[in-house]
Amino acid sequence: MTKRVIIAGITGSMGQKCADLIESLTDFELAGVIAPDLTADCPAAKKLSSETKLFIDLKDLTLAADIWLDFTTPQAVFNNTKFALEHHYRPIIGTSGLTETQISKLQEIAAKEQMGGIIVPNFGLSAVLLMKFVQMAAQYFPDAEVIEMHHEDKLDAPSGTAAATAQLIAKSRLEKPLAPAAHVAARGADYEGVKVHSVRLPGYVAHEEVLFGGPGEALTIRQDSFDRASFMQGVKVALEHVSELSELVVGLDKIL
Amino acid sequence: MTKRVIIAGITGSMGQKCADLIESLTDFELAGVIAPDLTADCPAAKKLSSETKLFIDLKDLTLAADIWLDFTTPQAVFNNTKFALEHHYRPIIGTSGLTETQISKLQEIAAKEQMGGIIVPNFGLSAVLLMKFVQMAAQYFPDAEVIEMHHEDKLDAPSGTAAATAQLIAKSRLEKPLAPAAHVAARGADYEGVKVHSVRLPGYVAHEEVLFGGPGEALTIRQDSFDRASFMQGVKVALEHVSELSELVVGLDKIL
Amino acid sequence: MTKRVIIAGITGSMGQKCADLIESLTDFELAGVIAPDLTADCPAAKKLSSETKLFIDLKDLTLAADIWLDFTTPQAVFNNTKFALEHHYRPIIGTSGLTETQISKLQEIAAKEQMGGIIVPNFGLSAVLLMKFVQMAAQYFPDAEVIEMHHEDKLDAPSGTAAATAQLIAKSRLEKPLAPAAHVAARGADYEGVKVHSVRLPGYVAHEEVLFGGPGEALTIRQDSFDRASFMQGVKVALEHVSELSELVVGLDKIL
Amino acid sequence: MTKRVIIAGITGSMGQKCADLIESLTDFELAGVIAPDLTADCPAAKKLSSETKLFIDLKDLTLAADIWLDFTTPQAVFNNTKFALEHHYRPIIGTSGLTETQISKLQEIAAKEQMGGIIVPNFGLSAVLLMKFVQMAAQYFPDAEVIEMHHEDKLDAPSGTAAATAQLIAKSRLEKPLAPAAHVAARGADYEGVKVHSVRLPGYVAHEEVLFGGPGEALTIRQDSFDRASFMQGVKVALEHVSELSELVVGLDKIL
Structure with missing residues (x-):
């Protein structure tokens, strides 16, 4: 059965790519789209099928649909998710x-409404699988180090993802690492020994x-x-998998 | 509670390393050892504790123990495993x-005796984890290639492990790969498209x-x-985990 | 002293990027540009300085300049290079x-005119340095293998660059490799043992x-x-270096 | 013509490996060996040819030979080198x-005696070639970072080799790197921006x-x-190459 999708944020770059994606899938159709700056003759709207309904305000949106796909703004996302649930x-x-507080509140609403859903900080499958694998590997290899590489313009170091990876490894270890703690510059940033x-x-x-x-071996995972x-x-x-969820979860790894 | 272990093949290099390992673990003790060429004054025997019983023939072996650790020979292994079960x-x-036939027969005996156990073709954790991870990754990345690197003396190519890895990837894919089939020398050996x-x-x-x-990303796993x-x-x-098994399984990944 | 440059093929993508490059360099200026489809109001022309002269035909081109930068077509390049020399x-x-024949003829003209210049199949510095380094390394490491990785749409395999790299390694070796010859699928394409x-x-x-x-070590070069x-x-x-050349050479490595 | 070699430090592990090496080469022969603890029936001496002369003290050593190969001790090396020259x-x-002072003094003696020779901090060809290549690459790629990986027991960080590599890169650059200076833990140790x-x-x-x-490319060299x-x-x-030297140099890269 075809699932009907609403895209919030259709005028943005991700919104438009998502519309193209849904167009290419046989099991999904685009029921409606919403964006405050949406007009019938803007580029994002013009390539939509005539079956797709256009909205500019939540209060006008009434539509039979299964999934709410949100690529909007930090200002809009809480109300949108609440509305969707x-x-x-x-x-x-x-x-x-x-x-964190907003997520907890949304999870409460989801529980009350008996609705599942997913908040996805990173849609990159290679990054999500890496996260999943390192947690498993850390159970057998308590010694681990993370190297992240980015273009020269990235200002923060380490990247948020790399810090999160190190923390997950530290939490997943069952034994203490063999390598002694060291605090010299060349040994990098330290997250509980990672x-x-x-x-x-x-x-x-x-x-x-x-x-x-x-001892005698190495395992490397790179994305x-x-x-x-x-x-x-x-x-x-x-x-494909959001319908299997019975609560509001965080992280694509929850459905991999 | 301390688990009691019997090592079969104590005079071999792996047998001796296993004896050292058990010595170093607090939850295990070496109840007995067996090897056809075992003598009380051979190097393998001399470093054992006086608590450890020595045997040279299965028919004499009678001992309270929990685990049978076997590093013997292709000739001995079937009878040893049967005896253990x-x-x-x-x-x-x-x-x-x-x-394959021997393994099936041993699995039947295990079922009859209601005993679990494990046959381990490769004890290298990094290799076993790689096998596990690639099966998961192949569900999201149908395009994959395997590169194995060995010293110049290795005669067969590809290695058995690499061929097995490729077959597992092929079996785990949910979609067809994007890369077209190609059969020129530089594209290597082909296992159902891997x-x-x-x-x-x-x-x-x-x-x-x-x-x-x-599209737009890569994931690499190396051991x-x-x-x-x-x-x-x-x-x-x-x-640590063999006692949790309720049947005779093949592959260390079954308990990771 | 500022060097004056002529760009042939200014309406193409590389021609325009070269114009931007010269604009950004203090020691070079764009004396003139030429392309058969060049018009004063085309995008490529409009962003040029008013000092730069425009031409659509070689026979009209007369200009004081030092360097001829050519990103045109296979049809035009021989006559252009001859004209430049x-x-x-x-x-x-x-x-x-x-x-090959055209290059020889152009090298004769260059010798007669006592002019240096360079024909560059690949401007990527990392690729050119790799080529240079592998020739040096092969003198000390006769055992070498090449792995090239491209997007799934690339039809030929191996890439021309990889084949050329393997041939250069074979030519640079001073000793026979230790690894035995092998001709099974997994061992890839063979270029004199590489x-x-x-x-x-x-x-x-x-x-x-x-x-x-x-023995006991490995060296890897990747671009x-x-x-x-x-x-x-x-x-x-x-x-920066073409003026140091006293003949017409092939390959950017000649001036690195 | 066969070159005659003296090994100083024949009783050490490197001395013995060098004796084996010379044995395996057709163009070299072992004229003599010296070590303060050398005896005619020690393992190191017993496998030598009867043509090889044994010495325990420099003052007794008188022998026609071409090359002095020294794997002795920090205490002996200065006098040995002086003696050889x-x-x-x-x-x-x-x-x-x-x-540094001792090296300068030895270089003076070498100049006076019109003798060439070589002091080699690292005989690993892959490491020496890496050093050579990175100096060349840094002229075209001012942005570079060094990652060194060692077993967990290595106490100092970074390794002396990695620090030396970074300094060579810094010295070889012709332009300033694009990546901004950064001094947070994750960015590692800094050697003039490397x-x-x-x-x-x-x-x-x-x-x-x-x-x-x-811009748009990367080059990686690994050993x-x-x-x-x-x-x-x-x-x-x-x-093979020491005879081509006309002075006393430091570093195997001088003859590669």
Whole structure:
């Protein structure tokens, strides 16, 4: 049975890519789209099928649909998700900016409405799988280090993803690492004994590598993001599996 | 509670390393050892505790123990495993050479005796985790290639492990790969569309790398085996988890 | 002293990028540009300084200049290079399509005119340096293999560059490799004992890796081309060094 | 013509490996060996040919020979090298511990005696070639970072080699790097803008990787030392080329 999708944020770049994606899938159709700056003759609207309803305000939106795909703004995302849950559209939230408190509140609403959904900080499948694998590997290899590589313009170091990876590894370990603690510059940033190294070089895009070592062997997991095109694969996975969820979860790894 | 272990093949190199391992663990003790060429004053025997019983023939072996650790010979392994199952020692079989038919027969005996155990073709944790991860990754990345690298003396190509990895990937895919089939020399060996490339160079030991690619991103999983020391970590994992098994399984990944 | 440059093929994408490059350099100025489809109000022309002269035909071109930068077509490149040499503009030829015979003829003209210049099949500095380094390394490591990785749409395998790399390694070796010859599928394509492996995966762009192995050690050289932006660095190096050449050479490595 | 070699430090592990090496080469023969603890029936002496003369003290050593191969002690190496130069044995010095002042003094003696020779801090060819290549690459890629990986027992970080590599890169650059200076933990140790990251993991041996990045491309050079066996290739290169030297130089790269 074809699932009907609403895209919030259709005028943005991700919104439009999502519309193209849904167009290409046989099991999904685009029931409606919404954006405050949407007009019938803007480029985002013109390529939509005539079956797709257009909205500019939540209060006017009334439509039979299964899934709410959100790529809007930090300002709009909380109200949108609440609206989706209360109208029984399963939310897939790609918009960033929800606070811990907001997420808890939304999870309560989801529980009350008996609705599942997913908040996705990162749609890159290679990054999400890396996260999943390193947690498993850390159970057998307590010694691990993270190297992340980005273009020279990235200002923060380490990347949020690399810091999160190191923390997950630290939490997943069952034994203490063999490598002694060390606090000299060359050993990088320390997250409970998991070292993180940040490389900043022109030409690089966004790459993360996790090195595990044990007596006589090594295991390395690496992911490379070359292009945002990669996010669409993750959106597709979310569309296919969001209906299996019975609560509002955070992280694409929850449905992999 | 301390688990009591019997080592079959104590005079071999792996048998002795296993004895050292058990010595170093607080939850296990070496109840007995067996080898046809075992004598009380051979090096393997001399470093054992006086609590450990020595045997040279299965028919004399009678002992209270929990686990049977086997590093013997292709000729001995079937009878040893049968003996272990029938005497309710949970088998951990590191010896190679069991045929498919023999394994089926042993699994029947295990079922009849209501005994679990494990046959382990590869104790290297990094190799076993790689196998596990690539099966998961292949569900999201149908395009994959395997590169294995070994020292120049390795005669067969591809390695058995690399061929098995490619077959697992092919079986785990949910979609057809994007890369077109190609049958020119540079594209390597083909396992249902998964290409395998074998590198043979002096200096290298034993390494396997699996490359996954999808639109705009890549995921790479690599394992390096530098030294057989790595196998002991796998033996330890098997010792710790064999008691949780309710049947005779093949592959360390079954308990990871 | 400022060097004056003529760009042939200004209406093409590389021609325009070269114009931007010269604009950004203090030691070079754009004396003139030529293209058969050039008009004063086309985008390529409109952003040029008013000092730059426009031409659509070689026969009208008369101008004081030092360097001829050519990104035209296989049909035009021979006559253009001949014209440049005879008018004492040092040619930097980025256009492909010159035959061996044509190159020899142009080298004769260059010798007669006592002019240096350079024909550049690949402006990517990382690729050119890799070529240079592998020839040096092969003198000490006769065992080497090449792995090239490209997007899934690349039809030929191995890439021309990888085949050329393997041939250069074979030619540079001083000793026979230790690894025995092998002719099974997994060992890839063979160039006088140097194996070449081609990986084709979505997400990948253009990458080449050369693995050297010797007793107890390994040396690996890898280059990644993510974007044609990289070629501009090579054009800059050519502009800076073409004046030092006393003959017409092939390959950017000749001036590195 | 066969070159005659004296090995100083024959009773050490490197001394013995060098004796085996010379035995295997057709163009070299072992004229004599020296070590303070050498006796005619020690293992090191027993496998030598009867043509090889044994010495325990420099003052007794008088012998026609071409090359002095030194793997002794920091205490002995200065006097040994001086002796070699004054007796016109070309020195190949693998012993560490010479101070800058001592090296200068030895270079003066070499000049006076019109003798060439070589002091070699690292015989690993992959490491020496890496050093050579990174100096060339840095001229075209001012942005570079060094990652060195060693076993968990290595106490200092970064390794001396990695620090030296970073300094050579900094000195070889012709332009300022694009990546901004950054002084947070994750960015590692800084050598004039070249970042060095040290990884310490069990299983790893000794590895160094240099990453260069430029607009749209990357170049990576990596060396792996798995085993001291690799040093013998470097000794062979030194034996073959030391006769071409007209002064006392430092570093195997001087003859590559």
